[in-house]
Amino acid sequence: MGGVMGRSNSLRRGGPESKLEAKMVEAMQRRASEGTSVKSFNSIIMKFPKIDESLRKCKSIFQQFDEDSNGAIDQEELRHCFQKLEISFNEEEICDLFSACDIDENMGMKFNEFIVLLCLVYLLKEPAGAQANSRMGLADIEATFETLVDAFVFLDKNKDGYVSKNEMVHAINETTAGERSSGRIAMRRFEEMDWDKNGMVTFKEFLFAFTRWVGIDDVEEEDEE
Ligand SMILES: [Ca+2]
Ligand SMILES: [Ca+2]
Ligand SMILES: [Ca+2]
Numbered sequence: 001m002g003g004v005m006g007r008s009n010s011l012r013r014g015g016p017e018s019k020l021e022a023k024m025v026e027a028m029q030r031r032a033s034e035g036t037s038v039k040s041f042n043s044i045i046m047k048f049p050k051i052d053e054s055l056r057k058c059k060s061i062f063q064q065f066d067e068d069s070n071g072a073i074d075q076e077e078l079r080h081c082f083q084k085l086e087i088s089f090n091e092e093e094i095c096d097l098f099s100a101c102d103i104d105e106n107m108g109m110k111f112n113e114f115i116v117l118l119c120l121v122y123l124l125k126e127p128a129g130a131q132a133n134s135r136m137g138l139a140d141i142e143a144t145f146e147t148l149v150d151a152f153v154f155l156d157k158n159k160d161g162y163v164s165k166n167e168m169v170h171a172i173n174e175t176t177a178g179e180r181s182s183g184r185i186a187m188r189r190f191e192e193m194d195w196d197k198n199g200m201v202t203f204k205e206f207l208f209a210f211t212r213w214v215g216i217d218d219v220e221e222e223d224e225e
Helices: 005-010 016-032 041-046 048-057 059-065 075-084 091-101 111-124 139-155 165-173 180-193 203-213
Strands: none
Touching (some): 016 091, 016 111, 016 139, 016 203, 041 048, 041 139, 048 059, 048 139, 059 111, 075 091, 111 139, 111 203, 139 165, 139 203, 165 180, 180 203
């Protein structure tokens, strides 16, 4: 565990990464104003198996867009993917998203990177209209993305678009009051998420941590059932 963590230190402050981050924070704050249906940290944990199952189903979407089947979606394939899903991001936005999610910097989206990318798209994309219940035409996975956004909104108590260490401790302690170990668990969970160790977890960091917790970051070798 932890193999990929150190590499995010290469984040460029003030570069495209932080521009995208600003957009994510803004979108998250907008979403947070609608509230969250999550009542406790445990209820998030309880949803792990269902989220896991749903994200794994995403594998066929990934394979569909990995046109040359080399196990990664490159920028050209991603453009095709966005066209197909009618995601109208401009070239700069696509590049920013791509480099933000290409955490192993091999110029391709592996499965877990692709899932994080899609979830960020989900967050950034305004609903097409009140009547539209799907933003990307992927109703099943979008429900899961909504669950993840909802979980983040729950953790982000002060609604600034970041989860701080205190917020993480608070979220875990309010469900498992009195257990001394829960504080330590909260710390460990937090440190797993906070790659660049700046005391704040972005939604992107949260998502990557999530793909590790449910084990889809090492899904490559696995045979489909
Ligand atoms: Ca490919
Ligand atoms: Ca990559
Ligand atoms: Ca916060």
